[in-house]
Amino acid sequence: MGGNEPGLGDFQPETGRLSIIVLGASGDLAKKKTFPALFHLHRQGFIESHDVHIFGYARSKMSDDELRDRLRRYLTPGKGCEETHDEDVSKFLPLIKYVSGPYDSEEGFQLLDKEISAYELSKDSKEGSSRRLFYFALPPSVYPSVCKMLKNFCMNKSDLGGWTRIVVEKPFGRDLKSAEELSTHIGELFNESQIYRIDHYLGKELVQNLLVLRFANRMFVPLWNHTNISNVQIVFKEDFGTEGRGGYFDQYGIIRDILQNHLLQVLCLVAMERPVSLKPEHIRDEKVKVLQSVLPINEDEVVIGQYEGYKDDPTVPKDSNTPTFATVVLRIHNERWEGVPFILKAGKTMNSKKAEIRVQFKDVPGDIFNSKGKGRNEFVIRLQPSEAIYMKLTVKEPGLEMKTALSELDLSYRQRYQEVIIPEAYERLILDTIRGDQQHFVRRDELKAAWEIFTPLLHRIDNNEVQSLPYKPGSRGPEQADKLAEKVGYVQTHGYVWSTNTEYR
Numbered sequence: 001m002g003g004n005e006p007g008l009g010d011f012q013p014e015t016g017r018l019s020i021i022v023l024g025a026s027g028d029l030a031k032k033k034t035f036p037a038l039f040h041l042h043r044q045g046f047i048e049s050h051d052v053h054i055f056g057y058a059r060s061k062m063s064d065d066e067l068r069d070r071l072r073r074y075l076t077p078g079k080g081c082e083e084t085h086d087e088d089v090s091k092f093l094p095l096i097k098y099v100s101g102p103y104d105s106e107e108g109f110q111l112l113d114k115e116i117s118a119y120e121l122s123k124d125s126k127e128g129s130s131r132r133l134f135y136f137a138l139p140p141s142v143y144p145s146v147c148k149m150l151k152n153f154c155m156n157k158s159d160l161g162g163w164t165r166i167v168v169e170k171p172f173g174r175d176l177k178s179a180e181e182l183s184t185h186i187g188e189l190f191n192e193s194q195i196y197r198i199d200h201y202l203g204k205e206l207v208q209n210l211l212v213l214r215f216a217n218r219m220f221v222p223l224w225n226h227t228n229i230s231n232v233q234i235v236f237k238e239d240f241g242t243e244g245r246g247g248y249f250d251q252y253g254i255i256r257d258i259l260q261n262h263l264l265q266v267l268c269l270v271a272m273e274r275p276v277s278l279k280p281e282h283i284r285d286e287k288v289k290v291l292q293s294v295l296p297i298n299e300d301e302v303v304i305g306q307y308e309g310y311k312d313d314p315t316v317p318k319d320s321n322t323p324t325f326a327t328v329v330l331r332i333h334n335e336r337w338e339g340v341p342f343i344l345k346a347g348k349t350m351n352s353k354k355a356e357i358r359v360q361f362k363d364v365p366g367d368i369f370n371s372k373g374k375g376r377n378e379f380v381i382r383l384q385p386s387e388a389i390y391m392k393l394t395v396k397e398p399g400l401e402m403k404t405a406l407s408e409l410d411l412s413y414r415q416r417y418q419e420v421i422i423p424e425a426y427e428r429l430i431l432d433t434i435r436g437d438q439q440h441f442v443r444r445d446e447l448k449a450a451w452e453i454f455t456p457l458l459h460r461i462d463n464n465e466v467q468s469l470p471y472k473p474g475s476r477g478p479e480q481a482d483k484l485a486e487k488v489g490y491v492q493t494h495g496y497v498w499s500t501n502t503e504y505r
């Protein structure tokens with residue numbers, strides 16, 4: 001296969017030029033996420049002007065300068081880089097060249113290859129030593145034709161230590177069958193080691209911290225199981241709706257958009273066993289085992305909802321049953337997690353914007369302080385906004401009396417790491433792709449196992465056999481969802497006040 005991947009152990013220094021090709025360069029993802037991530041990598045010196053060229057490819061007709069002008073306003077200064085920003089932008093934008101063409105035309109991709117080769121040769125790069133990274137900022141419907149075109153016309157030629165890698169975005173299929181068809185198709189053209197299935201939640205700072213927290217802290221090791229943990233919630237909330245993306249969103253819904261990928265990936269990292277090492281395959285092996293241990297979803301442990309006003313969007317069908325909210329309880333059938341509900345919850349147009357993992361511990365047996373009902377121990381990892389890790393503990397209230405209260409051990413990143421710039425998820429993941437590290441990407445068997453979990457439920461929703469309940473924009477979602485969480489064991493803390501600062505609420 002053109003563009004071989006060196007195997008572990010036969011490392012070859014990378015000397016060839018790097019071309020990063022953003023397919024779908026005129027689109028939303030490209031301008032909001034992909035190009036800004038490349039800009040920040042360039043600004044920090046992770047990709048350098050003498051070594052890299054960036055190509056945008058899309059159907060729209062425009063010049064290099066038109067694309068650069070479009071992108072300019074999305075390139076925001078990093079923390080502390082305000083003064084050099086204009087200079088940073090003026091060094092970055094000239095690296096971008098635009099090629100226009102359809103996604104299924106030989107001529108378009110031949111032209112793209114010609115432009116990439118011309119750049120490589122202009123830099124004295126030997127044929128076969130060049131590195132080509134194709135980023136699919138595209139709808140999945142065109143993946144098959146684009147993969148075929150790349151394979152036929154745009155691969156790194158021969159085998160002098162160069163490579164060709166593709167980064168594919170979600171949605172990767174609509175269900176098990178379509179995802180497997182897509183995987184088979186792409187798998188016939190590219191090796192698994194060339195395919196980087198991106199899930200940007202795996203690039204978030206606190207998601208990357210999960211393995212360290214779990215496996216580098218002795219105090220968690222004996223506690224992390226069904227003997228001590230009552231339930232785990234993994235929550236994603238947005239306080240805005242589909243905002244003009246209604247037509248797109250309606251084909252997928254919140255389960256395909258958030259639960260099947262982002263929240264399930266987080267669940268894997270919370271629930272997996274200790275990997276043999278940090279090698280990508282060892283980590284991914286353990287994640288697959290978790291997914292394969294998830295029991296079929298019980299519909300009594302599902303609440304789906306749709307916010308009122310969703311169907312006012314003219315691109316959404318008037319009879320749509322697509323959920324914009326879902327709470328789904330997953331149960332992992334293994335020695336560690338038997339009996340512990342993993343409550344996955346996601347919603348649009350909710351009362352707040354946040355993503356967090358909340359591990360709730362069981363009540364203390366033989367409690368002598370009568371503290372039951374005042375709140376349980378919780379270990380909370382807030383992924384966003386304002387990254388934080390905190391632990392809710394029962395302590396003695398200061399004073400002469402022996403009264404207990406809930407307080408916290410608090411690691412707020414903004415206070416603790418004041419000078420640190422936390423990289424954007426996309427920045428980190430693109431850099432991983434350049435470095436050939438697949439640890440934070442989804443392997444084919446993981447993807448399959450993830451679709452196996454949700455496909456039966458999704459088909460029933462698609463067939464209107466499970467109904468979305470209405471909920472008010474700005475609310476907590478259908479009240480049945482809170483009732484479900486309570487039924488499976490979550491105990492809400494009443495009256496706990498952490499701070500008067502409303503920023504976090």
Ligand SMILES: NC(=O)C1=CN([C@@H]2O[C@H](COP(=O)(O)OP(=O)(O)OC[C@H]3O[C@@H](n4cnc5c(N)ncnc54)[C@H](OP(=O)(O)O)[C@@H]3O)[C@@H](O)[C@H]2O)C=CC1
Binds near residue numbers: 386
């Ligand atoms: N370092 C930091 O930044 C720290 C911040 N804090 C802040 O203090 C505040 C309180 O902390 P904490 O208790 O952890 O978080 P919250 O008060 O946000 O929520 C506690 C839990 O109660 C749930 N809940 C809220 N209302 C209801 C309801 N009506 N029915 C059922 N469940 C409900 C929440 O669910 P849901 O997720 O669905 O809303 C969440 O799981 C938060 O704003 C938190 O961010 C606390 C400690 C440290």
Ligand SMILES: O=C1O[C@H](COP(=O)(O)O)[C@@H](O)[C@H](O)[C@H]1O
Binds near residue numbers: 200258
């Ligand atoms: O993948 C998606 O994620 C975003 C939310 O990402 P975040 O990093 O801001 O949490 C969501 O808005 C979008 O619907 C979904 O497709």
